[in-house]
Amino acid sequence: MDSGVLEMRLVVTAPDYEAALAFYRDVLGMPELGVFSSPGGRVTILDAGRATLELADPPHAAYVDEVEVGRRVAGHVRVAFQVPDAEAATDRLVAGGAEVIARPVETPWRSLNARLNGPAGLQLTLFEELDPAG
Secondary structure, three states: OOOOOOEEEEEEEOOOHHHHHHHHHHHOOOOEEEEEEEOOEEEEEEEOOOOEEEEEOHHHHHHHHHHHOOOOOOOOEEEEEEOOOHHHHHHHHHHOOOEEEEEEEEOOOOEEEEEEEOHHHOEEEEEEEOOOOO
16 A cells, blocks of 8 residues: 655745745755746745745635635645545544545646645645646
8 A cells, every 4th residue: 555645845825925936946046846827826836855845925825725625724834745645645644633624626736635734733735646747
């Protein structure tokens, strides 16, 4: 049974998106892996080696919450983990003490995403890529 985490993303909502992007991308030197937009918002995924730092402005963060949960629920930090099976992983984490905010839903960007409250006050997204590369 392959139930391990495949990727961890630290998702940070940056009120001053341009300054945060310039610092992490240009000053710290984290290369861009992808740039995406939503109605009125944008996000840049930066390469952090074996993890990614995803910077979103407030409109994009609100859009993702609306897609995944139906309302704005996340604070300025949310931890996202790529898993091979979002349904099974959600059930496993709930059994381990996490609280479901929203069961897995298919997103417009073709992933199956769930939202949970985890230990230590962390809000978590579990995501399963529905169109895996390869």
